[in-house]
Amino acid sequence: MTIKTAIIPTEQTFAKVHADRQLHLEALCVFAAIGFFLDTDTYWKDEVVLKPAHTHRLDDDGYLLDSKPWFEWFYDPKPMTFDAAVDGYASLFEEVLKEQTHGQRVILPLSGGLDSRTQAAGLYRIGAEVSSYSYSFAQGYPESAIASAIAKVCEFDFEAFTINSGYLWRVIDDLAKLNGCYSEFTSPRQMAVIDQLGAKGDVFSLGHWGDVLFDSMGLPQLSDAELVDLLSKKLLKRGGLALASKLWTTWGLDGDFLSYFKGRLATLLDGIAIPDSNAKLRAFKSLYWAPRWTSVNHSVFASVQPITLPYYDERLCRFICTVPETYLNGRQLQIAYIQRYAPELASITWQDQRPFHLNNYHKNRFPYATPYRVANKVKRTFNSILGKPYVQRNWELQFLGASNQAHLSAHLFESGLEDWIPEALVRDYVADFYNQDALKNAHAINMLLVFAKFNQLNALTF
Structure with a gap:
């Protein structure tokens, strides 16, 4: 069977590879850090997502035989007004x-x-x-x-x-x-x-x-190392590095998470033959970000x-x-x-x-924007005093408040998640989210909830 994937696929297409049926713990740490899986990674070592813009051959049992690119991102600006x-x-x-x-x-x-x-x-x-x-x-x-x-x-x-x-x-x-x-x-x-x-x-x-x-990021020309550092900062969610590092240590993986993560980014960037830093990052995002996060x-x-x-x-x-x-x-x-x-x-x-x-x-700068910003801040402060805090993010509506906390706790602590993520770690994050800094810990709570539901759907046993 042959499958030709789009330049930017609208959905993930899965295939089997010959490996043990085990959780891909390194991939899970990346997922915890940035909110999506990199490249072809999935939850499992014996399963991959097919690369974008490739022609793939699979055998009758769904195992991936080989993949060849039919399109590669490039940057060839034409003379035009x-x-x-x-x-x-x-x-x-x-x-x-x-x-x-x-x-x-x-x-x-x-x-x-x-x-x-x-x-x-x-x-x-x-x-x-x-x-x-x-x-x-x-x-x-x-x-x-x-x-x-x-x-x-x-x-x-x-x-x-x-x-x-x-x-x-x-x-x-x-x-x-x-x-x-x-x-x-x-x-x-x-x-x-x-x-x-x-x-x-x-x-x-x-x-x-x-x-x-x-759009363009408006970057100067960057070295390979600078590009990796910049991309790493762009990808890592607030609190994502800390969560991934804790999971990496908990699961006893070799080395440290950040070195592994930057190494993965360096390898993927090396595979994009575009000298211009802005165009190269656009290609990276279109290859690895759009199909694995936006399209999901x-x-x-x-x-x-x-x-x-x-x-x-x-x-x-x-x-x-x-x-x-x-x-x-x-x-x-x-x-x-x-x-x-x-x-x-x-x-x-x-x-x-x-x-x-x-x-x-x-x-949209000083002094033209000042009246709007002042009035907006006064309005938000007044509403907050009245018990109507300004909502900017969906997790604020879905996680904050007593009823939401009860639902969240039920999903986190009645899912069997403790079999592969220590309950103490999860409880610490929940406590920090509700009692310390919700913004800092919101991403971690989001990802732990995803892992809990994945555990329920797959009835994992250890």
């Missing part, structure tokens, strides 16, 4: 949207950012029938207000949802099965309303990965309707490899596309630069 780059992007992007959505009612998630706004502009220009929606956290920033304004300009149907506290506990078993415990459970907030989304149309158009392809929760959307992802399209991946890096700084191409082809959308607040929009976001 910025206007020509915008024109090329507009033409290609709208062509992809037409092909992916032709004759279907499109379900479009809208946010306050750029990727979905660019999709809205493109879908409006090609005359697609669109049903859009957005969601905001209870007691959080009203992101749906921006999305509603975008939908109104484009004349799309629109519905706003509120993500409420504690929804996770009624859906966690389903979510664990959908994503296979290959991602933490609080990020895919679409799970809170997924039952209401499928009836909105025929196909999802998801904007994932536009923010990586169409596509399964939630796909459980109710088919999905399409314009930024995953091969043509856009190839196109971005030819665009001069200077044109990507600060999301210039997407901003220019919206300004040129959907100017009304450009004047709507850009959430990341609020209260400014695409035409004046350069003013």
